[in-house]
Amino acid sequence: MVIRLALAGNPNCGKTTLFNNLTGASQHTGNWPGVTVEKKEGKLRGNKDVIITDLPGIYSLSPYSPEEVVARDYLIKDRPEIIVNVVDSTNLDRNLYLTTQLLETGIPVVVALNMIDVVEKNGDKIDSKKLSEILGCGVVEISALKKKGMDELISTAINTAKIKQAPVIKEIFSNKTEKFILEISSVLKGKVEDCLLRWYSIKLLENDEKAAEELRLNSQEKSIISETVQRFESEFDDDGESIVTNERYNHIASVVKETSKKAKKEKLNTSDKIDRIVTNRILALPIFACVMIAVYYISISTVGGWMTDWVNDTLFAETLIPGAESWLQSVGAADWLNSFIVNGVINGVGAVLGFLPQMIVLFILLAILEDCGYMARIAFIMDRIFRKFGLSGKSFIPIMIGTGCGVPGIMASCTIEQECDRKITAMTTTFIPCSAKIPIIALIAGALFGGSVWIAVSAYFLGVIAIIMSGIILKKMNRFSGTPAPFVVELPPYHLPGLKTVAFSTGGRAWAFVKKAGTVIFVACALIWFLSSYNWALQPVGIEDSILESIGSAICGIFAPLGWGDWQATVATITGFIAKENVLGTFGTLFGLSEVSDGGEEIWSFVAASFTQLSAYSFLVFNLLCAPCFAAIGAMRRELGNKGCLFAVAYQMVFAYAVALCVYQFGMLFMGGGFTAYTLLAVIALAGIIFFLVRPDKMLKRKKVEVSAT
Amino acid sequence: MLLSMAGSGKSVEIKKISGKDETRGHLASMGFIEGEKITVVSKMAGGLILDIKGTRIAIDRGMANRIVCEGVA
Numbered sequence: 173m174v175i176r177l178a179l180a181g182n183p184n185c186g187k188t189t190l191f192n193n194l195t196g197a198s199q200h201t202g203n204w205p206g207v208t209v210e211k212k213e214g215k216l217r218g219n220k221d222v223i224i225t226d227l228p229g230i231y232s233l234s235p236y237s238p239e240e241v242v243a244r245d246y247l248i249k250d251r252p253e254i255i256v257n258v259v260d261s262t263n264l265d266r267n268l269y270l271t272t273q274l275l276e277t278g279i280p281v282v283v284a285l286n287m288i289d290v291v292e293k294n295g296d297k298i299d300s301k302k303l304s305e306i307l308g309c310g311v312v313e314i315s316a317l318k319k320k321g322m323d324e325l326i327s328t329a330i331n332t333a334k335i336k337q338a339p340v341i342k343e344i345f346s347n348k349t350e351k352f353i354l355e356i357s358s359v360l361k362g363k364v365e366d367c368l369l370r371w372y373s374i375k376l377l378e379n380d381e382k383a384a385e386e387l388r389l390n391s392q393e394k395s396i397i398s399e400t401v402q403r404f405e406s407e408f409d410d411d412g413e414s415i416v417t418n419e420r421y422n423h424i425a426s427v428v429k430e431t432s433k434k435a436k437k438e439k440l441n442t443s444d445k446i447d448r449i450v451t452n453r454i455l456a457l458p459i460f461a462c463v464m465i466a467v468y469y470i471s472i473s474t475v476g477g478w479m480t481d482w483v484n485d486t487l488f489a490e491t492l493i494p495g496a497e498s499w500l501q502s503v504g505a506a507d508w509l510n511s512f513i514v515n516g517v518i519n520g521v522g523a524v525l526g527f528l529p530q531m532i533v534l535f536i537l538l539a540i541l542e543d544c545g546y547m548a549r550i551a552f553i554m555d556r557i558f559r560k561f562g563l564s565g566k567s568f569i570p571i572m573i574g575t576g577c578g579v580p581g582i583m584a585s586c587t588i589e590q591e592c593d594r595k596i597t598a599m600t601t602t603f604i605p606c607s608a609k610i611p612i613i614a615l616i617a618g619a620l621f622g623g624s625v626w627i628a629v630s631a632y633f634l635g636v637i638a639i640i641m642s643g644i645i646l647k648k649m650n651r652f653s654g655t656p657a658p659f660v661v662e663l664p665p666y667h668l669p670g671l672k673t674v675a676f677s678t679g680g681r682a683w684a685f686v687k688k689a690g691t692v693i694f695v696a697c698a699l700i701w702f703l704s705s706y707n708w709a710l711q712p713v714g715i716e717d718s719i720l721e722s723i724g725s726a727i728c729g730i731f732a733p734l735g736w737g738d739w740q741a742t743v744a745t746i747t748g749f750i751a752k753e754n755v756l757g758t759f760g761t762l763f764g765l766s767e768v769s770d771g772g773e774e775i776w777s778f779v780a781a782s783f784t785q786l787s788a789y790s791f792l793v794f795n796l797l798c799a800p801c802f803a804a805i806g807a808m809r810r811e812l813g814n815k816g817c818l819f820a821v822a823y824q825m826v827f828a829y830a831v832a833l834c835v836y837q838f839g840m841l842f843m844g845g846g847f848t849a850y851t852l853l854a855v856i857a858l859a860g861i862i863f864f865l866v867r868p869d870k871m872l873k874r875k876k877v878e879v880s881a882t
Numbered sequence: 883m884l885l886s887m888a889g890s891g892k893s894v895e896i897k898k899i900s901g902k903d904e905t906r907g908h909l910a911s912m913g914f915i916e917g918e919k920i921t922v923v924s925k926m927a928g929g930l931i932l933d934i935k936g937t938r939i940a941i942d943r944g945m946a947n948r949i950v951c952e953g954v955a
Binding site for chain 1: 885890903904906907908909910912913914915917918919923926929931935936937938939940941942944945950
């Protein structure tokens with residue numbers, strides 16, 4: 173018999189550590205369907221028949237956050253055989269709130285009293301036998317960190333699942349409330365399975381719209397229930413949800429009083445003392461800046477950068493590629509096959525793997541920051557600033573990492589809990605110039621602006637402005653308009669990061685990148701290779717006669733309003749999608765040079781001849797803001813899903829085009845170019861941007877109406 | 883008084899929480915309910931750190947303005 177075991181618990185209760193203990197390496201990370209909430213599954217070590225699902229960390233089963241909805245839908249619709257509710261025993265009052273709700277789902281539950289060693293160390297006591305009696309389910313004392321009580325937890329869970337021992341129903345609310353629950357139950361009887369009767373009755377009493385939808389009641393039943401709820405609310409003179417919440421906490425308070433004894437506590441513990449410094453009014457930002465500089469320095473500038481350079485330049489460019497080339501020649505492979513394997517396949521694989529070392533270093537650092545508790549403080553420190561333009565406090569990290577490389581930058585957005593904030597961050601991170609875009613900046617600055625540093629400064633400034641503007645624009649779109657979560661965040665006590673937690677978090681994220689992003693990157697690179705190496709008759713040719721050239725010539729008219737409508741610039745932009753630094757190399761090839769250095773000095777004169785200052789700047793603006801390289805697009809697909817990724821790319825393209833258009837056309841107008849049809853187009857584009865920026869927020873309006881109605 | 887006005891180190895009891903159902907639901911699931919006693923551990927840049935039911939919770943000033951409370955000794 174296959175047993176599906178769901179791990180449920182509050183954030184920071186040690187659920188992930190327990191999950192890693194139970195599953196070992198047999199876990200895989202994915203997303204819950206339809207949302208980008210991380211889903212982790214694995215098989216129990218030594219017993220392949222037990223499949224463990226790690227539900228997201230939640231405080232309750234209300235329908236307010238995607239995490240809560242995901243957990244709740246899984247429990248109510250998929251009905252796992254057993255729930256293991258991980259409870260932080262140093263904090264029973266809060267953790268049991270979720271427990272009482274899990275017990276109402278009618279699924280067998282075993283409570284795992286985690287961190288029991290800390291309770292003992294503090295001199296506190298918990299009577300787990302009595303707790304088990306009062307709750308009506310099994311209770312096992314464990315310490316996930318010290319691997320204590322694992323066997324007992326597993327055997328209790330499996331036994332409970334096998335005999336299908338549902339929790340004993342306890343009437344935890346006041347008599348008056350229980351009477352109303354019974355009243356609703358009598359209406360629902362026969363409509364839902366018996367084991368869910370109490371669950372749905374309580375939910376309806378709480379005015380839970382989502383539960384009401386699932387029940388598909390007819391209008392007569394609906395009116396009976398709404399009449400009952402109204403009587404309930406008027407009897408207590410409060411709204412249904414508040415009454416139920418309050419009574420639930422009252423019940424928990426009495427449970428905790430009966431089952432646990434707390435030793436006297438110090439007023440300020442070590443965590444509080446650290447917080448005094450770390451979240452201090454004056455010191456918070458400088459400390460944060462130091463931590464961020466360290467993260468950036470280690471992952472981008474030094475260790476991670478070296479490793480990535482080694483993989484790209486030494487392993488692939490000097491060893492694998494020449495090796496494969498000469499081997500293929502020696503076995504007499506056809507030229508086209510050689511070219512396909514070397515330039516198509518190996519380069520494609522290299523594009524995926526090249527970023528991996530850097531990303532692993534970054535993921536390790538982020539996992540350490542998350543696990544030690546500092547990440548929660550970052551959100552707190554930065555939130556005030558970032559919230560103003562629709563991003564979360566944690567958005568700072570992806571954007572900063574993005575200045576090095578957009579790929580790990582986008583992947584770093586996975587630490588943001590709020591789904592819409594995470595998506596917006598993933599979409600806008602690549603607006604900030606990454607290190608691969610620096611050669612393009614250097615080329616334009618060197619060829620047309622006499623090497624002025626202001627071009628680079630303006631590029632970063634443009635990136636920041638683009639992120640802020642996009643934050644405001646996107647937040648107002650329906651697909652991102654999830655109500656901003658109230659800023660209330662738990663600050664877990666600081667502790668040393670666990671090796672295992674860091675290793676599993678890093679491994680899971682790195683693998684997800686290879687799997688999800690890798691395929692996109694690989695296919696896209698191979699396709700561009702094909703287009704640039706063959707003509708329509710499928711004969712191998714140079715890029716200047718290739719299919720890509722004819723595509724470039726066909727579509728380059730699109731870029732005429734931006735001032736650079738020739739096919740060379742268009743093709744360079746397209747090859748830039750493989751990697752942004754390719755833009756230079758392509759210009760080199762197209763101008764008949766084989767080697768181009770980082771700053772592109774060799775081609776300055778050619779570029780200067782084919783661009784004006786204004787058109788060159790517009791070219792730069794477009795290439796900085798448009799869709800990033802395939803690797804970054806692959807990373808976006810991992811974070812946003814297929815549809816979201818398409819939307820993101822489309823948005824970036826349109827935004828880049830509009831901004832570049834405005835830059836070029838208004839520049840022309842100022843320089844006395846006269847008002848043309850294109851100028852009109854730019855005026856329309858500008859008006860469009862302004863409209864999207866200042867249009868009223870529908871969600872905000874709705875909120876205001878609600879407030880004034882009450 | 884509003885929670886945002888409570889001084890550092892003071893213990894208060896929550897009297898009322900205003901806002902939409904969603905906000906209140908979220909606050910409630912973290913332990914913010916009427917009658918609950920909380921302690922202001924410290925006031926920091928941007929908000930407050932509270933001790934509620936034994937854990938540290940950070941909330942911003944805007945959120946603290948929605949919570950009406952009364953000082954307890």
